[in-house]
Each structure stands twice: as C-alpha cells, then as structure tokens.
Amino acid sequence: MTASGQPANIVVVGAGIIGLTTAHALAEAGHAVVLQSAAFTPHTTSDVAAAIWFPFAAEPRDRVLAWSRSTYAAFEVAHQQNVPGVSFCEMKDLYDKQVEEPWWASAVPAWRRCNADELPADYKDGFGAQVPLVESSRYLEYLHGQLGKLGVVQRPGFVHRLADLEADVVVNCTGLGARSLCGDERVTPIRGVVVRTEVAPFNYSLADDEGPNALAYIVPRSDDCVLGGYAHYGSGVLEVQEHEADDIIRRCARLHPAVADLAVKEVVVGLRPGRSSVRVEADPADDRVVHNYGHGGSGFTVCWGCAAEVVDLVAGRIQ
Numbered sequence: 001m002t003a004s005g006q007p008a009n010i011v012v013v014g015a016g017i018i019g020l021t022t023a024h025a026l027a028e029a030g031h032a033v034v035l036q037s038a039a040f041t042p043h044t045t046s047d048v049a050a051a052i053w054f055p056f057a058a059e060p061r062d063r064v065l066a067w068s069r070s071t072y073a074a075f076e077v078a079h080q081q082n083v084p085g086v087s088f089c090e091m092k093d094l095y096d097k098q099v100e101e102p103w104w105a106s107a108v109p110a111w112r113r114c115n116a117d118e119l120p121a122d123y124k125d126g127f128g129a130q131v132p133l134v135e136s137s138r139y140l141e142y143l144h145g146q147l148g149k150l151g152v153v154q155r156p157g158f159v160h161r162l163a164d165l166e167a168d169v170v171v172n173c174t175g176l177g178a179r180s181l182c183g184d185e186r187v188t189p190i191r192g193v194v195v196r197t198e199v200a201p202f203n204y205s206l207a208d209d210e211g212p213n214a215l216a217y218i219v220p221r222s223d224d225c226v227l228g229g230y231a232h233y234g235s236g237v238l239e240v241q242e243h244e245a246d247d248i249i250r251r252c253a254r255l256h257p258a259v260a261d262l263a264v265k266e267v268v269v270g271l272r273p274g275r276s277s278v279r280v281e282a283d284p285a286d287d288r289v290v291h292n293y294g295h296g297g298s299g300f301t302v303c304w305g306c307a308a309e310v311v312d313l314v315a316g317r318i319q
C-alpha cells in the first residue's frame with residue numbers, strides 16, 4: 001500500500017521461480033501486480049532445475065542461509081497443504097574427507113551424520129537431512145494459477161529498459177537477463193546439464209559438490225529422476241556436448257550404482273544466473289526499482305526468503 005492507503009502498482013519482470021514467488025508475495029501484501037516476462041514455464045531456466053533445497057553457488061553465505069531457512073519453512077507449510085510439486089525427501093551430502101559440520105547446518109531444523117555403511121566407495125563422511133523437493137515445472141504451473149487467483153495480470157513481453165515501464169515500483173527478477181537489461185557484468189552464466197531418466201528404485205537424493213565426482217547429484221522425483229551435472233562458470237553454451245550424458249551417468253553411478261541402468265528420457269542444458277553476490281536491493285540510482293536476481297544454483301532454495309525481503313524493500317520505496 002502507498003502512504004495514502006492505496007495499493008501500489010507494481011510490475012515484476014521475469015517469470016522464473018524468483019519472479020513468480022516475488023509477484024505472489026507482493027500480491028498477498030495487497031499490491032496491484034503485473035507480471036511481465038519474455039518467457040514463461042516450461043521455457044525458463046527454473047524449469048531445468050530438479051529442484052532440491054540446497055544452498056549452492058550463491059553468495060554471501062550469511063544472507064543465503066537466512067533466505068534458505070525461511071524458504072525451507074515456507075515449503076514445510078506448502079507440503080502440509082499438499083501443494084502440487086512440493087514434497088520432502090532425505091538428501092545425503094557426501095564428502096571425501098571428515099567434515100566437522102555441514103556449512104548449511106544452521107539453515108535446517110535437523111541433520112545427521114551418515115553411517116559408514118551408507119557411504120559409497122571414495123567417500124569418508126556425509127550428512128543427511130530432510131529437505132524440500134520442488135518438482136520445478138509442476139510448482140511453477142501451480143504458482144501461475146495462484147497468481148491468477150490473486151488478481152495478478154500476467155503479460156508476455158521482453159523489456160528493453162526498466163525505465164520504460166509504467167508503475168510505482170518495478171521489481172527486476174530477470175535472472176541471467178539482468179546482465180544486458182541492467183548492464184550488470186557481475187551476472188555470468190554457470191552452465192549445468194541434467195539427464196532426466198525413468199523413475200529411480202530409491203527415494204533419497206545424493207550429492208557430491210566438491211569431492212572426487214563433483215559436481216554430481218541424483219534427485220529422484222515422482223515421475224522421473226534427475227542426474228546432474230556441471231557447474232561451468234562463465235559458459236553460455238546451450239548445446240549438449242556428445243560425451244556429457246555418459247559422463248554424468250558414470251559419475252552419478254559412483255554415488256548409487258542403480259542409476260547406470262535407468263533409461264534416459266532427455267538431456268537438458270540450463271544456465272544458472274551466477275553473480276558474485278545475489279542482488280536483492282533497492283536500486284541506488286533509481287528510486288522506482290528493486291532488484292532480485294543472481295541466485296546462482298539456489299533459486300528454489302532461497303526464493304521465498306528473497307521475496308519477503310523484496311516486500312519490505314518495496315514498502316520502503318512507496319512511503
């Protein structure tokens with residue numbers, strides 16, 4: 001609401017997980033929201049993600065952990081309400097050396113050290129935690145429906161200049177697109193590849209982020225299993241290279257041998273919107289603009305926490 005008690009007119013640009021959750025939070029706060037985007041689900045980077053709750057390739061850690069904690073809580077509520085695409089699964093984070101405590105420990109309600117008999121060969125330590133599993137496209141589609149119910153107008157369209165948009169406040173949720181839209185050279189792609197297979201015969205997730213098979217992760221979902229991947233910093237190559245699917249399957253099979261036998265459905269590239277630090281801030285040069293982009297490999301892990309912060313920043317802009 002504006003100081004005069006009227007709802008503010010807000011345009012949210014971008015319809016990935018960040019734009020959708022931001023538009024949702026702003027509409028729930030009572031604002032009149034238009035969501036404008038060049039692409040919608042299933043044609044966004046967010047659709048490529050598995051997506052499991054895990055803070056990865058996003059900085060700074062203190063802010064990321066706070067956003068991750070509140071996003072975890074939001075997905076707990078969503079799971080209790082049977083929101084489509086939202087469930088919880090056990091995630092096992094594997095290390096090839098002894099580790100004191102997982103760096104993300106403070107963001108989850110509970111975690112445990114894996115037993116020795118749970119660790120694949122090559123691994124000496126591991127941590128298990130129940131975490132949100134968000135089947136990306138199903139959840140994005142659900143959010144679109146919720147935005148409709150909240151009265152958010154959703155319109156297609158590429159934005160060349162944020163200044164051209166008529167609104168009290170513009171919220172920039174363009175992910176990698178922010179590099180050209182704002183001339184922000186700190187935004188760079190972190191290329192990933194995922195192999196989608198038939199359903200896995202087990203229901204927990206495994207990940208090696210920094211060990212001998214990194215980056216390797218297995219995310220079993222209700223109607224497929226996602227095997228990943230890579231984190232090619234600075235690469236914007238959208239084609240799948242010939243050896244990549246075999247390489248991913250080989251490395252993931254070292255986490256769980258059963259994945260080597262799963263039939264492959266699809267191999268997909270996604271460009272994570274990397275940035276030296278996630279940008280959630282009011283624009284210092286334009287008092288109509290608030291930014292929310294650069295979430296790297298953690299968009300689903302931090303989305304609701306970032307959206308809540310944007311609601312506060314917008315309130316500061318319209319007083």
Ligand SMILES: Cc1cc2nc3c(=O)[nH]c(=O)nc-3n(C[C@H](O)[C@H](O)[C@H](O)COP(=O)(O)OP(=O)(O)OC[C@H]3O[C@@H](n4cnc5c(N)ncnc54)[C@H](O)[C@@H]3O)c2cc1C
Pocket residue numbers: 013014015016017018019036037038039040044045046047048049050051052053054157158159160173174175176177178181191192193194228229269270271272273293294295296297298299300301302
């Ligand atoms: C392979 C892979 C696996 C991943 N796994 C996970 C995971 O397990 N867990 C997790 O938390 N995260 C994961 N991620 C990261 C996550 O997908 C991203 O952090 C997230 O998708 C970023 O969301 P976003 O909404 O900012 O960007 P996007 O989904 O890219 O959305 C950006 C939107 O902005 C629009 N746009 C851009 N420029 C303009 C413009 N000028 N005008 C109008 N519209 C514009 C686009 O059309 C799009 O709709 C993964 C990513 C990849 C690639």
